[in-house]
Amino acid sequence: MFCPQCGSTQNDELKFCKSCGVNLDAVRQAAAMRDPREKFDWSRTWVAEMFLSESERKRRKEQIERERGITPTMKRYTEIKAGVITSSVGVGVMIVLYFLMQGIILSGQSSPSDAAILSRLWVAGVIPFFVGLALIINGVFVSKRQVEIARQEAQTEVLRSAGEKPALRPADTAEFIPPGFGVTEDTTKHLGSPSRKR
Secondary structure (H helix, E strand, O other): OEOOOOOOEOOOOOOEOOOOOOEHHHHHHHHHHOOOOOOOOHHHOHHHHHOOOHHHHHHHHHHHHHHHOOOHHHHHHHHHHHHHHHHHHHHHHHHHHHHHHHHHHHOOOOOHHHHHHHOOHHHHHHHHHHHHHHHHHHHHHHHHHHHHHHHHHHHHHHHHHHOOOOOOOOOOOOOOOOOOOOOOOOOOHHHHOOOOOO
16 A cells, blocks of 8 residues: 555555554545446546636635634735834845955945945845735734724625625715715806806
8 A cells, every 4th residue: 555645555454654653544444435327427626626716716715724724914914014024124134244344345346336236235135024014014003904804794794694684884974075066056057157147
């Protein structure tokens, strides 16, 4: 028998793999329980996923994330953490390049034109710094709103499953949307123009 974990050949009487410790007895039971007449389910393969609509892909991805316990809050903190790491790497690259290039310039083996270029090479570290900064800003401000929306959707889903009708969300008093028109817009146009005398 071949071990499904590491691929090594094992004796049929062994209960566990000698190389990696996989339970070979459980593998034998699973192989014995499979019905050979059972048809292959193409809907569970990557081929079927190629033909899914975008909304169905998104729904499946969200379902998988829920099953794994990945919440919008966790995504937000992961994004902030990635931003801190990326911007720290950018700062580190800037420091290393600055001191390395200064050492090369001070060695005196480079021409003045090369020294001018080498003295500015540390700027390459600005790119990862700003990418990390953008991730932090997105995680702190933009993703916070997405977390709130996801929480509201989860509350609505809980209410639906409980059989209650969802209530309107509380009003956001900080949000002001000016109207694009007024009630008296067409009726007061003539006031701005000079009136005709009869």
